[in-house]
Amino acid sequence: MSSITRCPNCHTAFNVTAAQLAAHRGKVRCGKCAFVFNALECMTAQAESPADAPVDPTITEAVADETAVTVEPQHGAPHADNAVVAESPEPEPEPEPEPAVDALASEPASAIVAEPATASAEAAPSDYRPIRTIEDDALLAPPAPPSPWRWIWVAIAALAVFVLLTQIALRYRATLSTELPWLRPIYVSACQSLGCEMPLPRHxxxxxxxxxxxxxxxxxxxxxxxxxxxxxxxxxxxxxxxxxxxxxxxxxxxxxxxxxxxxxxxxxxxxxxxxxxxxxxxxxxxxxxxxxxxxxxxxxxxxxx
CATH class of the missing domain: 2.70.50.60 (abc- transporter (atp binding component) like domain)
Incomplete structure (x- = not known):
């Protein structure tokens, strides 16, 4: 006999059997939003109508220690809903094609195909929100607007650098004009305006x-x-x-x-x-x-x- 459980994060309903729930103490992973929850604590009444249950081919996995296995839903099953997958220590032979193993599986394991849901489930709410990590939130957060004081400090720093370079250029004007003769006419013109002297080299x-x-x-x-x-x-x-x-x-x-x-x-x-x-x-x-x-x-x- 199968029961219906619902993911508390995305509200998607899935068929689970008693054997699947007992194999891993009811712990499963939602195939739609990857949320891990206890199916025993999220059971849904069997009285729901099949027309109200969301039809979604997303696969749900059962969580067993560190190994997870994913299989496709059973082909041709009436009222195909989201399937629940659980790891089993002794797999049962099935006439269906071999299941596709999830990339998270660290070693091969047998899979059990859950029966399709026979009871209806309420429609998933429109405010579904995938689970994001702290790193995802930091990357998706909009950048803070630049402070207006930032440009003022940049201008002050640029002015200070300019004044420092000007003082160095005037202090060593004789040496620089000797090493770079094309600078001497510039220095002579600048000294005429500033009232300083442009000494000749003394080597x-x-x-x-x-x-x-x-x-x-x-x-x-x-x-x-x-x-x-x-x-x-x-x-x-x-x-x-x-x-x-x-x-x-x-x-x-x-x-x-x-x-x-x-x-x-x-x-x-x-x-x-x-x-x-x-x-x-x-x-x-x-x-x-x-x-x-x-x-x-x-x-x-x-x-x-």
Whole structure:
């Protein structure tokens, strides 16, 4: 004898037999919404009319520990309703085709085909809702609208980055214009507007002393004259360096040392020079009164203070 049970989630009615209910203590899984429930607690009265029962080919499975088996409803059965499937330890032979095994089954098991429902069931309500997990609800939830303050903070952060980069560019303008010569006209124009100075590069290692000579002025034993030339080996303009002259005696002892600025050592024809162009040469000329100093040697050192 069969009874009718109803899924408490989707309200679909199914035929179950006493043997099926006893095999797994009434525990079944709805084939329509996959809800697991106790069929003994959800039994429906037999007085329902067959016309009221929902006709749905969905398969219901019986749950037994961790193994579940699914079969098709019996072909040709009158008033075919949703079928209930339960696992049985001793399968009964059936003339019907072999049952299709559910993908959840971990190992093969025999299946029992439930009889079609002989009693009617109420129509399933229209507010049927499938069971969803917490992850499903999170994925289906609409995204929260962006806060208007978000764009204000983005604008403030962008402004702060711009100010920081501007300060770095101004602080290292000489170095950047040296490494990237195309930036120098931009820096010059910007400094004219901002009231800052655009200094020329100062790389003393790219300066080479080509010629120098220290000699006494004829007829003047206390006067010496220095002639020297300096070349810029850099591929860019450089500032004029400072020249340091050191005088030594016969014992290589320093008797005098003095530094001269460009306005002091430049020859008369180059007094207005303010920079040293790439591969350009400047000439220095000095007259010094040694008075009573005894000097027989000298050395020149070009540098940037």
């Amino acid at each position: 003393a290692e790219l300066l080479r002393s080509d010629y120098s000579e220290l000699s006494y002025v004829p007829g003047r034993h206390n006067l010496v004259q220095l002639s020297a030339s300096l070349r810029n080996l850099a591929a860019y303009e450089q500032a004029l360096p400072t020249m340091e002259l050191t005088l030594t005696n016969e014992r290589e002892e320093v008797v005098a040392r003095k530094r001269f600025t460009p306005s002091q050592y430049l020859v008369a024809s180059e007094k207005n020079r303010s920079r040293l162009a790439p591969n350009d040469e400047l000439r220095a000329y000095l007259q010094l009164d040694l008075d009573k100093l005894d000097s027989s040697g000298y050395s020149i050192y070009w540098f940037y203070p």
